Amino acid sequence: MNKIDKNKKIEYLISLFFNTSRLIKEQSCSNKNLKPTSIHHQHFSMLRIEVVQLIEAERPTMKRIAEYLHIKAPSATSLINGLVRAGYIKRMTGEKDRRMVKMIITNKGKDFLKDGLKQMTEKLKDVLLKLDQKQIDNFIKMMEEINNVYK
Numbered sequence: 001m002n003k004i005d006k007n008k009k010i011e012y013l014i015s016l017f018f019n020t021s022r023l024i025k026e027q028s029c030s031n032k033n034l035k036p037t038s039i040h041h042q043h044f045s046m047l048r049i050e051v052v053q054l055i056e057a058e059r060p061t062m063k064r065i066a067e068y069l070h071i072k073a074p075s076a077t078s079l080i081n082g083l084v085r086a087g088y089i090k091r092m093t094g095e096k097d098r099r100m101v102k103m104i105i106t107n108k109g110k111d112f113l114k115d116g117l118k119q120m121t122e123k124l125k126d127v128l129l130k131l132d133q134k135q136i137d138n139f140i141k142m143m144e145e146i147n148n149v150y151k
Contacts, residue, residue, distance in 0.1 A: 049116040056105040
């Protein structure tokens with residue numbers, strides 16, 4: 001394969017990656033047969049799940065959340081405000097330094113995280129089960145290789 005063919009295939013693969021991500025998100029948010037208690041009725045999003053996971057693991061400051069997401073602090077604040085309003089997290093000021101504010105997960109946030117991860121896993125499992133064993137093995141191999149590039 002020459003370099004031009006490889007570049008075109010890489011561009012196509014990137015396009016497929018983003019398109020697949022969009023389709024997964026659209027399908028996750030458009031299922032009309034969900035129970036009112038489902039995570040989708042709680043404004044589910046991968047980003048919110050990821051942030052709540054970080055908060056559960058670290059009790060981070062706003063600065064740490066912004067760094068983790070590679071965004072500016074005002075954008076992180078907007079996201080956190082929504083999670084606070086939803087009751088998934090709380091702000092906790094430091095006892096010694098009141099300027100130090102850390103985020104902590106609430107019980108409702110733990111439920112949100114548990115339900116969201118379960119539904120994400122079920123959705124992806126449904127899709128991946130449509131692949132045959134060889135496709136699954138190849139997909140695992142590719143994902144492991146991509147992960148190793150970033151290590």
